[in-house]
Amino acid sequence: MVAVKPNEADTLLSRIDPARPVVLLFGPDAGLVAERAAKAAATALAGNTDPFALVRLDGDAISADPARLADEAYTIGMFGGRRVIRVRVGGRNITAAVEPLLASPPADTLILLEAGDLKRGQGLRELVERSPRGLAIACYADAGRDLDRLIDEELRAADLAIDREARELLVSLLGSDRLASRGEVRKLALYAHGQGRVTIEDVEAIVGDASATGFDEAIDTAFAGDAATSDAATARLVGAGTSPQALLAAAIRAAVQLHRWRLAIEGGASVRNVVEGARPPVHFRRKPLIERALEAWSADGLSAAVIDLGKAAAEARKQSALAEAICSRALLSLATNAARRRRRS
CATH class of the missing domain: 1.20.272 (Zinc Finger, Delta Prime; domain 3)
Known part of the structure; x- marks a missing residue:
């Protein structure tokens, strides 16, 4: 079992090892789970023009029909190339559907399992963590350092700097959901477009208390x-x-x-x-x-x-x-x- 450190998660997802095609993203930050799954899917499908290369499945439906996940995973795309299956894990147990994929992984399919907070040593989390063909990545609520990194990433893309006081206020206003926080920073960047720097007045004018x-x-x-x-x-x-x-x-x-x-x-x-x-x-x-x-x-x-x-x-x-x-x-x-x-x- 390989423990994934929080600061390694995004790097691993940007170059997923084909030998570990079953990726479990879990944790209390549903926004971060969804964001990481979307980025991993986009990376895996880069250059693939097949509109059917991305498949979305519901975990509760898979629990009722475990063979359905394997059927999709082993299907060969109409135009070849890699396929991605995103599974939204609900309240039902889907370990019976995932076990065959870890035992005999599909050659060219990435399976992304998106779950809530899962206990260590139990169920789906234990299954994926213990497998040499799986990767389990915890997605916890953003702390101050994570929010600073998110702010820098979005403002750099918009060619903006930010005053120290404005940054401190912005961090205090952002909530614990990654997608909501990113949306607030992007809204701020649009507001400050062309002025070079984000000021505390900009933050006060635009960013709602997302938390x-x-x-x-x-x-x-x-x-x-x-x-x-x-x-x-x-x-x-x-x-x-x-x-x-x-x-x-x-x-x-x-x-x-x-x-x-x-x-x-x-x-x-x-x-x-x-x-x-x-x-x-x-x-x-x-x-x-x-x-x-x-x-x-x-x-x-x-x-x-x-x-x-x-x-x-x-x-x-x-x-x-x-x-x-x-x-x-x-x-x-x-x-x-x-x-x-x-x-x-």
Whole structure:
């Protein structure tokens, strides 16, 4: 088994080894999973004019008919050349469909499996990681360094530089979904086209808070004890097509971060100093909610919240048909717990 380091992932996908034609892209950042799959497919099909060279399959359909994936993988293209199969992995197990391809890989087909967050040592992830003919790449939410790289990549392509203060604000505004963040930076580049540099005024004028307008509203208000706002935000997200599993994964990350900050507070730091000193910076619109959450919760309480959210995430993966209800219930429970803690404090 070869462990893929985060900084090696994009390089590996730009020159995929033909001896490893089964590639599993997984993790909580659905945007990054989709972006990497699209780039890998485009690289593999460069110069191929066959309109049928790219095939998209649904994981749940494959689970019901495991032979379908092999049928597609071993099919020879009408005009020859490489083929790519992109599989959107859902809540059902597709290991039975993938095993034959790892045992006897197709000669000229790349199989891209796009999944959510998968546990180490289980199911599809274990199958691909253990195989010498597979490649498993984790796609985690962008951290500050990743966002800096994304900003540089997009602005360089637009022949733009960026002021230091503008960069810091932009990083604080971007969310944890790669596709959403890239879209915001491209929008900024179009706005600043021809002026040479991006200023803080440009960022303030154009870039919406891609994080706060997404997951953060539902999650921050839950930890702050505002059940009504959290529930409404959750309903909007899911109604717009957001994966409940992805929202739960984001809630777990938020709980872990709050736990780190709360430990610093219990070690003697003030709530205000912890929030002001956060890196990457906390967006100013989020600060009041984060401070309320840190005042309400103890470190032990946040540890318990991480465990409870983890259980909810596991349940949502097992029962995908009930994932929306499971997610809503978990966040509502958080908000109720936080409100109770605030009343006691």
